[in-house]
Amino acid sequence: MEVALSGNEAIARGAFESGVLFAAGYPGTPGTEILEEIAKFADIHAQWSPNEKVAIDTALGASLGGMRSLVAMKHVGLNVASDTLMTVSYTGVNAGLVVVTADDPGMHSSQNEQDNRNYAKFAKIPLLEPSDSQEAKDSVRLALRISEMFDTPVLIKVTARIAHSRSVVEISRKRNALSPKRSYTRNAAKYVMIPANAKKRRLFVEKRLARLKNFTENVPCNKIEWGKKNIGIVTSGISYQYAKEACPDASFLKLGMTYPLPEYLIRRFAGNFPFLYIVEESDPFLEEQIRAMGIRVKGKELFPSVGELNPDLVKNGLLNKNSKSAISDYKRVPARLPLLCAGCSYLGLFYVLKKLNVTAIGDIGCYALGALHPISSIDTCISMGSSIGIASGLKKALKGASKKKIVAVIGDSTFIHSGITPLIDVVYNKCSGTIIILDNKTTAMTGGQNHPGTGVTLKEEKTAKIDYTRLAKGLGIKRVRTIDCYNLSETEKILKEAIADSRPSVIIAKNPCLLISKRKRTVPLHILPALCVSCRACLKLGCSAILTKGGRPYIDTVLCTGCFLCRRICPAGAIKVKRVEKQ
Amino acid sequence: MLKNSNINILICGVGGQGILLASEIITAVFVTSGYDVKSSCAHGMAQRGGPVISHIRIGKKIYSPVISEKQADILIGMELLETSRALNYIKKNGLIILFDRRILSEIDTTGKNGFAGDLKNRIKKKHKRVLEISRNEMANGLKNIKAVNMFMLGVLSDHFPVKKECWSRIIAKEVPPKTRDLNLTAFELGRARSRDNKNRLYL
Numbered sequence: 001m002e003v004a005l006s007g008n009e010a011i012a013r014g015a016f017e018s019g020v021l022f023a024a025g026y027p028g029t030p031g032t033e034i035l036e037e038i039a040k041f042a043d044i045h046a047q048w049s050p051n052e053k054v055a056i057d058t059a060l061g062a063s064l065g066g067m068r069s070l071v072a073m074k075h076v077g078l079n080v081a082s083d084t085l086m087t088v089s090y091t092g093v094n095a096g097l098v099v100v101t102a103d104d105p106g107m108h109s110s111q112n113e114q115d116n117r118n119y120a121k122f123a124k125i126p127l128l129e130p131s132d133s134q135e136a137k138d139s140v141r142l143a144l145r146i147s148e149m150f151d152t153p154v155l156i157k158v159t160a161r162i163a164h165s166r167s168v169v170e171i172s173r174k175r176n177a178l179s180p181k182r183s184y185t186r187n188a189a190k191y192v193m194i195p196a197n198a199k200k201r202r203l204f205v206e207k208r209l210a211r212l213k214n215f216t217e218n219v220p221c222n223k224i225e226w227g228k229k230n231i232g233i234v235t236s237g238i239s240y241q242y243a244k245e246a247c248p249d250a251s252f253l254k255l256g257m258t259y260p261l262p263e264y265l266i267r268r269f270a271g272n273f274p275f276l277y278i279v280e281e282s283d284p285f286l287e288e289q290i291r292a293m294g295i296r297v298k299g300k301e302l303f304p305s306v307g308e309l310n311p312d313l314v315k316n317g318l319l320n321k322n323s324k325s326a327i328s329d330y331k332r333v334p335a336r337l338p339l340l341c342a343g344c345s346y347l348g349l350f351y352v353l354k355k356l357n358v359t360a361i362g363d364i365g366c367y368a369l370g371a372l373h374p375i376s377s378i379d380t381c382i383s384m385g386s387s388i389g390i391a392s393g394l395k396k397a398l399k400g401a402s403k404k405k406i407v408a409v410i411g412d413s414t415f416i417h418s419g420i421t422p423l424i425d426v427v428y429n430k431c432s433g434t435i436i437i438l439d440n441k442t443t444a445m446t447g448g449q450n451h452p453g454t455g456v457t458l459k460e461e462k463t464a465k466i467d468y469t470r471l472a473k474g475l476g477i478k479r480v481r482t483i484d485c486y487n488l489s490e491t492e493k494i495l496k497e498a499i500a501d502s503r504p505s506v507i508i509a510k511n512p513c514l515l516i517s518k519r520k521r522t523v524p525l526h527i528l529p530a531l532c533v534s535c536r537a538c539l540k541l542g543c544s545a546i547l548t549k550g551g552r553p554y555i556d557t558v559l560c561t562g563c564f565l566c567r568r569i570c571p572a573g574a575i576k577v578k579r580v581e582k583q
Numbered sequence: 584m585l586k587n588s589n590i591n592i593l594i595c596g597v598g599g600q601g602i603l604l605a606s607e608i609i610t611a612v613f614v615t616s617g618y619d620v621k622s623s624c625a626h627g628m629a630q631r632g633g634p635v636i637s638h639i640r641i642g643k644k645i646y647s648p649v650i651s652e653k654q655a656d657i658l659i660g661m662e663l664l665e666t667s668r669a670l671n672y673i674k675k676n677g678l679i680i681l682f683d684r685r686i687l688s689e690i691d692t693t694g695k696n697g698f699a700g701d702l703k704n705r706i707k708k709k710h711k712r713v714l715e716i717s718r719n720e721m722a723n724g725l726k727n728i729k730a731v732n733m734f735m736l737g738v739l740s741d742h743f744p745v746k747k748e749c750w751s752r753i754i755a756k757e758v759p760p761k762t763r764d765l766n767l768t769a770f771e772l773g774r775a776r777s778r779d780n781k782n783r784l785y786l
Contacts, residue, residue: 338633
């Protein structure tokens, strides 16, 4: 049966059809839906992990126990999981183990655009790059086959354009069973990576790579599509589709398996042309390796390495034209930036932080939007859990030099992901910081996924819930308080006390995310023009329901959640509940 | 025309307007009708009010899921600012189905936001074939502005040789059961709206 699936749905379907029984991951755009879709198959054990390192560890365990396993994460997530990945390359696997990385060139919703193909070369493991949904589905099956044939984890790289594009996929109801059965047996020489064993496995990795080089020469996803013999293009992933669109008559070497590279196939193809065009997004990953083979290539001098490619950029590159896209360069129209939701409790917190004139060190999550105008309250946003460490380092460096107090602001899911270890550091190294945990009871920025603090699993089953207060106290934090961010005076009082304390403190903001709480909408507010003195104090709150017309603020009653934050800060008392006339 | 060349449809607007659902429905309709279809949606931080742009490409064999510059046959503009941003995609004689709505986003403490009038005129000046759907038109027929995505689908559907029943069946399947009737009514109204329109494209 033919259906239209997104790349993420296709990977989930591929996992189902090729007999994956265990899947784990941590949410992150553009790869979040892979696990969400896999979870819909009743007999696959699917789970959200606290972070990507735990995800790959549990998937490895499941593989050792004889279950085909898949682990999915966004590109920066693989940095967290890489510690295990680098050594699983040595140990190999039992049942097949597939690692899916969803990269984000163009940074639609990420802090960097690292090209994770480099991890395949770094870890010396095979890499597959699907170029549409059908190939995304097929790549899971191929990856599992390679994994079990060569005793290796296999990396599949998709990008946002593959993950979030829909295209036609042939699906089947049949599932591949694992055969022969791979039961768990102790094998210390293979899995205990003490130096004596690791040295032997290190040699195995080189032998495996040599065997993989033979395999990749004949794998069907690496293929030549002969066209006109004047242009030869080597390409992979979504770039193949763009190049095909830009120059359909050219000859193509389409690479579906891009590490290790099929050197003889590339040489055979290159023999027909004075030089090869290498069309690839992000890093010159193929280009550098093919150039090192002594083959003449043109690549990054024609096609940008920054941002996404598109058919126009590829066409301009092939024609050697100035590769500036008018579409991405459409500057006259003002940008539309993402905002905190109208009535979000974080608005109250940021209002108080600004009033107290503290330096707020941020983290990965919605609250990073607190860096934008007019809130302008967050100073840094680097990586998951980094706020606490940065705040304590900054504090030590600025001791006495700055009168401003420093606080770390971190979301609940991010805190669980990577915030607990740095909190231990704060206690251990006698730091006096204040850490604010924004417990909105969901992973909000990625669309509201459960995590260990919500008490519900990926499969919607009830489970134990983390108690942040007891956790912080158990680690040795003496001052732990909870706040309601809609109560501005209380929030201010508690924060003031915490900041003044010479001991480290943890403040837990307990308001749930508006998008998950499904709280009944209260009556919207409105600004009475007669009372409004146009002081614009309410606009400084940064609530997206407060707009202006002719310089005077008004409230969009459709967006207003009736949270009363603006009413509490209006000095003129001009903001009132809007009475709805009964009909 | 559809038999021989590709059709490119672009939908643009703001997170929360149902653009993703609309493009999933269009994709499903044409896959069911036997075409090769690719669609691509950029929606990274759309849940936080960011811009959403969805590309849908239909034909015999489609490679790129994104539309090239000046190659869109139809642009469905759900919001004026985002429509202005996407104008470079539309073909010279392409059709813009424009919903006359400005969704403000910039919190502007200087008080200089909101230029809906200018935007609409700019779009119309730059482009001849604009089918404008006013907010009143929507509100009168539907009493619910949320189904504007299905209204726009209705307008769009009238330009293709695909049976109405095929559209209705897939809409009924894809939308939440509670909102099925509302969505189907919106679709019907949109389809009727397109009937007496001189800008009609015959694809």
